[in-house]
Amino acid sequence: MSIATETGSFAAPAVRQTGILIGDEWRPAVSGKTFKTINPATEEVICEVAEGDKEDVDLAVHAARSAFESGSWSKMDARDRGRLMMKLADLMEENLDELAALETLDNGKPIGDARAADLPLAIDCIRYYAGWADKIHGDTIPVRGDYFCYTRREPIGVCGQIIPWNFPILMTAWKWGPALSMGNTVVMKPAEQTPLTCLRLGELALEAGFPPGVINIVPGFGPTAGAAIVKHGLVDKIAFTGSGETAQRIMVDAATTLKRLTFELGGKSPNIVFADADLDAAIAGAEFGLFFNQGQCCCAGSRLFVEDSVHDEFVERVVSRASQRVLGNPFDSETTQGPQVDKDQFDKIMHYIDSGNKEGAECVTGGQRVGNRGFFIEPTVFTNVNDDMAIAKEEIFGPVMSILKFSDMNEAISRANNTTFGLAAAVWTSDVKKAHQIAASVRAGTVWVNCYDVFDAAAPFGGFKMSGMGRELGQAGLQNYTELKTVTMAL
Numbered sequence: 001m002s003i004a005t006e007t008g009s010f011a012a013p014a015v016r017q018t019g020i021l022i023g024d025e026w027r028p029a030v031s032g033k034t035f036k037t038i039n040p041a042t043e044e045v046i047c048e049v050a051e052g053d054k055e056d057v058d059l060a061v062h063a064a065r066s067a068f069e070s071g072s073w074s075k076m077d078a079r080d081r082g083r084l085m086m087k088l089a090d091l092m093e094e095n096l097d098e099l100a101a102l103e104t105l106d107n108g109k110p111i112g113d114a115r116a117a118d119l120p121l122a123i124d125c126i127r128y129y130a131g132w133a134d135k136i137h138g139d140t141i142p143v144r145g146d147y148f149c150y151t152r153r154e155p156i157g158v159c160g161q162i163i164p165w166n167f168p169i170l171m172t173a174w175k176w177g178p179a180l181s182m183g184n185t186v187v188m189k190p191a192e193q194t195p196l197t198c199l200r201l202g203e204l205a206l207e208a209g210f211p212p213g214v215i216n217i218v219p220g221f222g223p224t225a226g227a228a229i230v231k232h233g234l235v236d237k238i239a240f241t242g243s244g245e246t247a248q249r250i251m252v253d254a255a256t257t258l259k260r261l262t263f264e265l266g267g268k269s270p271n272i273v274f275a276d277a278d279l280d281a282a283i284a285g286a287e288f289g290l291f292f293n294q295g296q297c298c299c300a301g302s303r304l305f306v307e308d309s310v311h312d313e314f315v316e317r318v319v320s321r322a323s324q325r326v327l328g329n330p331f332d333s334e335t336t337q338g339p340q341v342d343k344d345q346f347d348k349i350m351h352y353i354d355s356g357n358k359e360g361a362e363c364v365t366g367g368q369r370v371g372n373r374g375f376f377i378e379p380t381v382f383t384n385v386n387d388d389m390a391i392a393k394e395e396i397f398g399p400v401m402s403i404l405k406f407s408d409m410n411e412a413i414s415r416a417n418n419t420t421f422g423l424a425a426a427v428w429t430s431d432v433k434k435a436h437q438i439a440a441s442v443r444a445g446t447v448w449v450n451c452y453d454v455f456d457a458a459a460p461f462g463g464f465k466m467s468g469m470g471r472e473l474g475q476a477g478l479q480n481y482t483e484l485k486t487v488t489m490a491l
């Protein structure tokens with residue numbers, strides 16, 4: 001592992017917005033409280049952000065409700081809605097340098113990744129859904145008797161959107177895109193670790209000309225601001241990305257008002273490498289599929305199953321790649337791995353590394369903290385992992401790869417499915433038949449064949465089993481932001 005120490009050509013930007021967005025106004029919290037957001041690379045305070053709570057959520061929900069009821073958005077000509085969303089995407093593109101740098105400052109991800117992945121994907125997502133605004137339509141249905149029957153897709157209403165810290169700007173786009181395209185209004189709560197880019201996007205939305213109240217943003221903490229959104233009687237839907245435990249809490253809190261719920265949760269995704277695979281591609285894919293974003297990906301290929309005949313060669317080569325990752329200042333363009341997002345995540349990952357060692361897995365590279373400032377952890381690879389170890393069962397959400405050996409396809413399938421999760425999976429093979437058999441047999445919402453982490457706004461994403469409910473992206477993601485109405489008329 002190399003250490004990047006020099007600051008590259010990118011500089012941290014000035015923070016422009018730290019308030020709560022209600023209607024078209026930026027306000028302090030009603031309580032006057034603020035919280036600190038921390039730079040995970042230096043552990044220094046970046047700034048104080050307004051700490052929204054129940055009263056602020058109530059104001060935001062009322063703003064969203066009256067914007068929805070007024071029809072300023074839901075009844076706007078769908079082409080104009082699409083045009084405003086395109087304008088927002090254009091503004092994001094014009095401000096790409098600043099947004100990427102702000103994302104790196106708040107989250108710690110390498111600037112190269114923010115510029116090449118997070119921003120382009122977020123912009124594309126807003127554009128993709130802008131294009132849908134005037135294209136969703138119902139069906140005519142040939143019912144019995146003398147009736148004319150048709151369906152309409154209508155917006156759900158006010159959508160509470162609660163997002164995590166691993167892809168702050170991308171998750172904002174994934175949530176806003178389909179909701180806004182269909183004419184809903186939103187109250188968003190960014191993660192307390194990373195509120196800054198979402199707030200800046202709120203400014204850009206106002207600059208684009210979104211009517212007041214269509215987008216409201218309440219930074220704050222989960223059990224206070226988050227729970228207040230979930231429990232509010234005037235919120236119709238909750239879209240949540242984060243941990244399974246929080247999703248269970250949200251289900252309970254949303255039960256009294258029977259809100260529509262979509263969840264995108266965690267995973268322990270199997271990445272299956274057969275001996276007949278293009279090993280160069282599989283090794284690069286295994287590295288990227290696990291270490292990208294410091295391992296903080298819900299779909300990380302964290303159970304790497306390698307066929308026994310190529311296991312030793314594979315381990316040697318993947319370890320060599322892992323140890324060439326460049327850890328350090330995320331503003332340096334050479335850096336490929338930044339810090340973990342905060343102290344809690346850092347401690348959780350170090351705990352799993354400790355547990356892997358204690359349970360008898362072999363740590364063949366990494367396993368240590370790097371430096372004493374910032375939450376940096378070495379790229380870590382364990383071999384001799386068995387299915388019962390915590391590192392093979394639980395979501396680590398960090399740069400820790402577990403390699404498991406297998407000897408035939410049926411064994412790979414049954415072990416891949418031996419999990420409560422079902423978000424993603426990948427298979428590497430040159431045998432087309434095997435690829436399709438695996439794709440059909442693995443119980444996961446996404447299966448990548450000879451690739452990893454390929455995302456497109458048009459391709460649905462979401463989990464089987466305890467990895468989620470509903471889908472994001474694509475037309476499926478859009479339908480989760482509509483109610484289906486059936487109209488039957490006597491002829």
Ligand code: NAD
Nearest residue numbers: 163164190191221222223226227242243246265266298397
């Ligand atoms: P979390 O689920 O607690 O937080 C995610 C979001 O939910 C944040 O905005 C948070 O403020 C909010 N939240 C928390 N409690 C809430 C409540 N009671 N009501 C409403 N909203 C609430 O996740 P975390 O603590 O940041 O991370 C813990 C673990 O979750 C990670 O280690 C990782 O395993 C997993 N995780 C998964 C994803 C993903 O993309 N699926 C993202 C982040 C974290």
